[in-house]
Amino acid sequence: MMCTAKKCGIRFQPPAIILIYDGEVKGKSRQRIMPVRNFSKFSDCNRAAEQLKNNPRHKSYLEQVSLRQLEKLFCFLRGYLQGQSLTETMEQIQQERTIDPEEDLNKLDDKELAKRKSIMDELFEKNQKKKDDPNFVYDIEVEFPEDEQLQSCGWDTESADEF
Amino acid sequence: MARDRAKACELDQEKYDADENVKIICLGDSAVGKSKLMERFLMDGFQPQQLSTYALTLYKHTATVDGRTVLVDFWDTAGQERFQSMHASYYHKAHACIMVFDVQRKVTYKNLSTWYTELREFRPEIPCIVVANKIDADVKVTQKSFNFAKKFSLPLYFVSAADGTNVVKLFNDAIRLAVSYKHNSRDFMDEVLQELENFELEQKEDDGPGQGQQEGTKSLAAS
Ligand SMILES: Nc1nc2c(ncn2[C@@H]2O[C@H](COP(=O)(O)OP(=O)(O)OP(=O)(O)O)[C@@H](O)[C@H]2O)c(=O)[nH]1
Ligand SMILES: [Mg+2]
Numbered sequence: 001m002m003c004t005a006k007k008c009g010i011r012f013q014p015p016a017i018i019l020i021y022d023g024e025v026k027g028k029s030r031q032r033i034m035p036v037r038n039f040s041k042f043s044d045c046n047r048a049a050e051q052l053k054n055n056p057r058h059k060s061y062l063e064q065v066s067l068r069q070l071e072k073l074f075c076f077l078r079g080y081l082q083g084q085s086l087t088e089t090m091e092q093i094q095q096e097r098t099i100d101p102e103e104d105l106n107k108l109d110d111k112e113l114a115k116r117k118s119i120m121d122e123l124f125e126k127n128q129k130k131k132d133d134p135n136f137v138y139d140i141e142v143e144f145p146e147d148e149q150l151q152s153c154g155w156d157t158e159s160a161d162e163f
Numbered sequence: 164m165a166r167d168r169a170k171a172c173e174l175d176q177e178k179y180d181a182d183e184n185v186k187i188i189c190l191g192d193s194a195v196g197k198s199k200l201m202e203r204f205l206m207d208g209f210q211p212q213q214l215s216t217y218a219l220t221l222y223k224h225t226a227t228v229d230g231r232t233v234l235v236d237f238w239d240t241a242g243q244e245r246f247q248s249m250h251a252s253y254y255h256k257a258h259a260c261i262m263v264f265d266v267q268r269k270v271t272y273k274n275l276s277t278w279y280t281e282l283r284e285f286r287p288e289i290p291c292i293v294v295a296n297k298i299d300a301d302v303k304v305t306q307k308s309f310n311f312a313k314k315f316s317l318p319l320y321f322v323s324a325a326d327g328t329n330v331v332k333l334f335n336d337a338i339r340l341a342v343s344y345k346h347n348s349r350d351f352m353d354e355v356l357q358e359l360e361n362f363e364l365e366q367k368e369d370d371g372p373g374q375g376q377q378e379g380t381k382s383l384a385a386s
Contacts, residue, residue, distance in 0.1 A: 101268045105193040106244045113243065117194055124199070127299040127325040131206060138206070139331040144305040144321050155269050156310040 005064040010073040012080045015039060017052060017073060019061055034058050036074075041081035045074035068122075097122075179236075179256040185341040186236050188253050190278050191263035192271040193242035196296040199324035200263065201239050204334040211239075218246035219253070226335070228342045235338055254285035259341035261333070263294040266304045275311050288348075290340035292318050294333060299323040 006029060007020040015036040023030045034055075039048055049070035053062050062070070072093060079089030097119055105116055129136055179186045189197045201211075201222055212221040218241035226233045240246075240253050260282055264271040275293065282291065293312040298305055298321045305321045312319035318336075322329040 099268070102270060104270055106242050106274075108193070108243070113193055120194065123300055124325050127323070129326045137327070140327045140329065141332050142321075142328050146308075151307050153272075153304065153307040153309050155272050 003061055003063075005061070008062075008065045008069060008073070010036075010077055012077060015077055017070065019065065021061065032058075032061055036077065039074070039077065039081075041078055043074070043078060045071050045078055048074045176252075176256050179258070183232060184234050184236070185258045185338070185345055186238060186256055187259045187261065187337055187341050188238045188240060188257045189261045189263065190240055190253070190282065191242060191294075192265070192268075192274050192278075195242065195263045195265040195268075195271050196324045197242070197261075197263050198239055200261075200294070200296060200322065200330055200333070201237055203324045203327055203330045217249050217252065218243065219249070226338050228339055233338065233342055235341070250281060251285065254282065257286055257289055258345050259289055259337050260286070260291040261294055261337050262291055263296050266295050266297050267300050272309070272311065279311075279315065288344075290337075290344050291315075292320060292333065292337055292340070295319060295321050296324060298328060299325045 004022040005019060006022060009018050010016070011018055011033075017034045017036060019032045019034070020029055021032065022028070034052065036048070036052075046067075049067050052058060052070055053065075053067055075093050076086070076089055079086070079092065084092070099116060099119055103116075105113060108116070176186075178184050189201065191197055198220065201220075205222055205224060208224075210223070212223075213219075214221065220239040222237040222239060224235040224237060226235055238253055238257070240249075262275060262278055262282070264275055266272075279291070282289075293309075295304065295309065309319060311317075320329055320333045320336075322333055324330060
């Protein structure tokens with residue numbers, strides 16, 4: 001089935017994920033309502049997103065919608081169920097998706113570490129030059145001459161014997 | 164399945180004494196991008212061996228240095244603290260070290276000193292390259308000075324596993340350094356270590372200079 005996703009959002013009451021897409025007939029937008037069941041304010045948004053994405057009835061429609069976006073929609077729903085304002089939920093999502101630069105990731109368990117890495121993946125994938133890109137170059141050498149380094153990185157301690 | 168195959172030759176470190184073999188270790192904190200760098204360098208041409216018990220991924224690579232074929236084993240290690248006890252085996256017989264930090268996270272830069280101290284405890288003389296990864300995230304860092312590298316007179320490479328900047332150069336240079344280290348190793352400690360390995364453990368208690376002895380024992384415990 002050919003389906004071009006245009007918009008994907010969430011309805012709180014009754015809870016449903018709603019997809020606006022272009023179907024086989026060109027220029028005609030359609031709407032698909034996917035009810036959300038068994039979701040409470042304690043639910044795991046990531047799991048809910050995965051389940052929906054793998055749902056045999058919705059799967060083909062959601063191919064172009066990223067897991068990340070679905071997860072975000074479920075987070076909005078959860079925030080609503082917890083009685084949070086939209087702004088509060090938005091801030092929370094933002095915070096959960098940023099890396100705390102001070103945090104020592106060496107101490108995390110596998111699951112938490114994987115979470116941090118998936119946040120990092122967003123920028124990684126955005127900046128990644130892939131092998132199948134037409135202008136991909138395997139060996140890219142760029143020189144960064146030392147005399148251009150005017151500034152200290154700011155991470156070195158003042159005292160001379162510490163770096 | 165892959166693990167079974169790995170078991171058979173698991174951590175056979177004898178081969179690193181053979182002329183054409185070199186071992187290069189990749190160190191640094193969790194999530195600095197060690198594995199991504201490896202993957203970028205080797206592209207599809209790699210079949211890594213996952214040794215999960217050692218928190219280690221082994222990448223085999225064949226290179227040509229000055230017309231000679233070199234078999235390179237890259238040891239991609241895990242930064243997580245709970246694998247601390249594996250570190251001795253990482254360092255054992257390594258010929259070069261790639262030490263990575265993340266330009267977006269100060270802690271990973273600060274921790275270089277811990278990694279470096281440990282490295283030098285086991286391998287006092289092997290070449291070491293300091294790598295500032297993820298410069299795609301903020302290219303301005305390439306105009307800044309990082310004193311850690313200067314302080315220990317180590318080369319510093321600005322790279323990005325994402326867009327590929329200087330990745331191939333980094334690994335090729337590391338291979339070259341490893342090969343030349345191996346061939347003109349002036350490392351007294353390493354020579355002592357090799358000597359000691361020919362002895363039985365008890366004998367070692369009596370002979371040899373104190374420092375080398377310590378090192379020998381440490382590495383033997385690891386293998
Ligand atoms: N923007 C950007 N992100 C990167 C780059 N390299 C790695 N990353 C991100 O950093 C995350 C961690 O990279 P890994 O290669 O898994 O880190 P590692 O050093 O192998 O970590 P451990 O194996 O846990 O010690 C990846 O998931 C990427 O999203 C890079 O060059 N640029
Ligand atoms: Mg890794």
